[in-house]
Amino acid sequence: MKHPTVSAGIARSMIDxxxxxxxxxxxxxxxVGLVEADLSDQDAxxxxxxYREIIEVAKRGTGDGxxxxxxxxxTExxxxxxxxxxxxxxxxxADAMTELNRYARLMVEVDVMEGGERFTVQPDESGVWIVDNRPxxxxxxxxxxxxxxRFESEFRREFPDRPFARAIEVTHDAPAYAEAYERILRCPVTFGATRNALCIAPEWLTQEFDAYSGYVFGIFADKADALLAELEASDSLIARIEGWALPNLHRGALDAETAARDMGMSRQTLYRRLKDEDATFAGVLDGLRFRMAREYLAARKVSxxxxxxxxxxxxxxxxVRAFKRWSGQTPSAFRATPERGDVA
Incomplete structure (x- = not known):
């Protein structure tokens, strides 16, 4: 049952x-409730x-917002x-941007509107903007x-004599440590903007990398493809909602807005993706309640x-009314004959 995840390697790097x-x-x-073994494989x-808890604990512990x-x-x-x-x-x-979009979910799983790319390139008179499309x-x-x-870090390290970021725009308000942004990123930063975007000089898009190796690239890409296939195999939104709902199912009222927020997407995105899976939020919860009720009753350990x-x-x-709607029989009748109820 799926929740958004990050790679263990990134989480471990934060702790390191x-x-x-x-x-x-x-x-x-x-x-944060982890042990070393949880992070021993960077691809876990x-x-x-x-991951968010790791960040909060680190910020509090270091006093560094x-x-x-x-x-x-x-870090690299x-x-x-x-x-x-x-x-x-x-x-x-240009190739690196393509591959970054292809495999970004291996680092951090986020939902992007309309199934588009995490990062898009939008040129204007001031340069070329790399836009982060997270909802x-x-x-x-x-x-x-x-x-x-990370963009600034990687290019600063590879091309130390060439400035990379020209300007950055972020949609969130200026935090208490706002002055650190321009000092660390070495460019003007605008808070409360309409988008999250980083501006670079157009010539960066045609920059070739000296370290290119088609053979090595192929090995890494094969590994990443296998990891992506594993991740996508369990990527049903229905499963993610069930995983989110199950620990709190007994509380009764579970709403789509809270589910969307906890899974890092907007309510509209949640509804749209459920529609793509021919499902509704209420229907997913209804089905989960029926399935769990059958399991509890069939085990005959609870009334x-x-x-x-x-x-x-x-x-x-x-x-009782809901169970009759689901199965055509009362919970008591199902509990008395679970083998027949299981196929109802």
């Missing part, structure tokens, strides 16, 4: 960096919510993700910080009244 900034490693792991997945910006500048993507290896073995920046970006502004600081509570009904009578 926090350790260099004075936070005991064991304290970080304990605070960590819940996006846990700009922790995410500093982490991106001081190729040390934490196969995506970094692919980007660095690409033939040119509802202000719900997690640190992802915007990480994205743009009908207890089952009603476990699947979110405050009154047993409402549960």
């Amino acid at each position: 960096y926090a350790e260099t900034r004075g936070i005991p490693r064991a304290r970080m792991f304990e605070a 997945r960590v819940a996006l919510a846990t 700009a922790f995410v910006l500093n982490h991106a500048i001081d 993507l190729s040390d934490m993700s196969v995506v970094g290896l692919i980007v660095h073995s690409s033939a040119s920046m 509802d970006p202000n719900a997690f502004p640190e992802l915007s910080e990480a994205a743009f600081a 009908v009244n207890e089952t009603a509570y476990l699947v979110g009904f405050s009154e047993a009578s409402s549960f």
Whole structure:
């Protein structure tokens, strides 16, 4: 059952960096409910919510609001993700952007409106803007910080004598550490903008990379394709909603707006993607309640009244009516003959 995730390599890099900034490693792991083994494979997945906790713990522990910006500048993507290896073995920046869009979800899973690309290129009179198309970006502004600081970091390292970012626009309001943005990113930053975008000189789009190797690139791409296939195999939004709802099913009232926010998308995006899967939010919850009710009743370890509570009904009578609608029989009849109820 799916929740948005990040690669374990990126989560581990955050903890490694926090350790260099004075936070005991064991304290970080304990605070976010992880152990070293959870992050031993950089291609494993960590819940996006846990990644966010890592960031918050690191910011509090170091007293550095700009922790995410500093982490991106001081670390290398190729040390934490196969995506970094692919980007660095690409033939040119244009190719690197293509591959970044293709494999971005291996780093951090985010939803993009209409199934489009995470990053698009939009030229204007001031230069070329790399636009981050995450919906509802202000719900997690640190992802915007990480994205743009990472662009600056990688190109600053490869081309130390050439300025990369000309200007940056972000949709979130200026944080308490706003002065750190321009100091770290070395360019003007506009807060409260209408988009999240980074401006570069047009000639960067034709920049070729000296380290290009078609053979090495192919090896990394094959690895990334396999990882992406694994990720997409479990990417049903229905499964993600069920995974989100299950721990709180007994509470009854679960709303789409909260689900969308917790999964990092807008409510409109959630409805649209459910429509693509020929489903509705209410229908997914209804189906989950029916499935869980059948499991509880078939196991015969809880009563009908207890089952009603476990699947979110405050009154047993409402549960009985719903169960008859779902299966054509009462919960008591199903519980007495679970083998027949299972095929109802």
